[in-house]
Amino acid sequence: xxxxxxxxxxxxxxxxxxxxxxxxxxxxxxxxxxxxxxxxxxxxxxxxxxxxxxxxxxxxxxxxxxxxxxxxxxxxxxxxxxxxxxxxxxxxxxxxxxxxxxxxxxxxxxxxxxxxxxxxxxxxxxxxxxxxxxxxxxxxxxxxxxxxxx
Numbered sequence: 001x002x003x004x005x006x007x008x009x010x011x012x013x014x015x016x017x018x019x020x021x022x023x024x025x026x027x028x029x030x031x032x033x034x035x036x037x038x039x040x041x042x043x044x045x046x047x048x049x050x051x052x053x054x055x056x057x058x059x060x061x062x063x064x065x066x067x068x069x070x071x072x073x074x075x076x077x078x079x080x081x082x083x084x085x086x087x088x089x090x091x092x093x094x095x096x097x098x099x100x101x102x103x104x105x106x107x108x109x110x111x112x113x114x115x116x117x118x119x120x121x122x123x124x125x126x127x128x129x130x131x132x133x134x135x136x137x138x139x140x141x142x143x144x145x146x147x148x149x150x
Contacts, residue, residue, distance in 0.1 A: 015096065018103035022114045027123040030089045030116045038087040041066070042138065043101055044120065048093055049147035052120060053130040055091070056137035060144045066090075066101055069141055071108050078141055087112045095119035 004010075009017075025033065034040060040058040042049070043066060054060075059078075061069050068076040072083055088105055090113065092098040098115035105113035116123060124130055131137040133147035140146050 015099060018099045021106060022099060022102055024095075024099070024114055024117045025089060026117055027126040027128055030091070030123075031128050033087065033089060036087075038089050040116075041070075041088050041090045041101075042120075043090055043092050043098060046145035046147045048120075050133055052093070053124070054133050054135075054138045054147060055120070055123060056129050056131045056135075057139075058091070059139045059141055060146075061141040062144045063092075063097060063101060065141065065143045067104055067108060069143075070105060070110060076142075084109045085112070086110055089113075090115040091123065092119045094121055 030038070030040060034057065040055060042055060042058040042060045043063045044052075045062060049060070061078075065076075068074050069078050070081045070086065070088060071077055072081055088102070088110060090098040090102045090105070092101070092115075095116060095118045098119060102113045102115040118125075
C-alpha cells in the first residue's frame with residue numbers, strides 16, 4: 001500500500017503537533033533550570049552517550065522505559081517520581097526524539113515536561129558541562145544501559 005490511510009499523519013506532522021504543545025528550552029535555559037529543581041532526562045542510547053559524552057547530573061532513562069519510570073502511578077516508576085509537578089526536561093542527540101518523548105510525558109499528566117532545542121549537540125556547542133562516560137557523572141535509571149564497560 002502506497003497511499004496513506006485515512007487519519008494517518010506523517011512523522012513531520014506528528015513532530016509539529018508535539019512541539020506545538022511544548023515550551024521548548026535552549027541548552028542554557030535547561031542548565032539554569034537544574035538549580036530550580038528541574039530534572040534533565042537523557043534518553044539517548046548507550047552507544048550515542050559512549051561516542052559523544054554525557055551530561056553530569058542528568059538521569060539516563062532510555063526511551064523505551066521513559067513513561068513507566070516517570071508516571072507517578074506506575075509500579076515501575078523511579079522513587080522520586082511521585083507527583084505531577086515534576087519538571088522533566090528531556091534531551092536526545094538532536095532534539096527530535098526528545099520532543100516526541102516530552103509530549104508523551106505531558107500525556108501522562110506531567111504538564112511541565114519539555115525538551116531541549118537542538119539536543120546534546122546544541123548543549124555541547126554551547127560549551128555546557130559534559131563528561132566522558134567513564135567519569136560516571138550521571139544517574140543510570142533501572143533498565144538503562146551504562147555507556148561504559150563495567
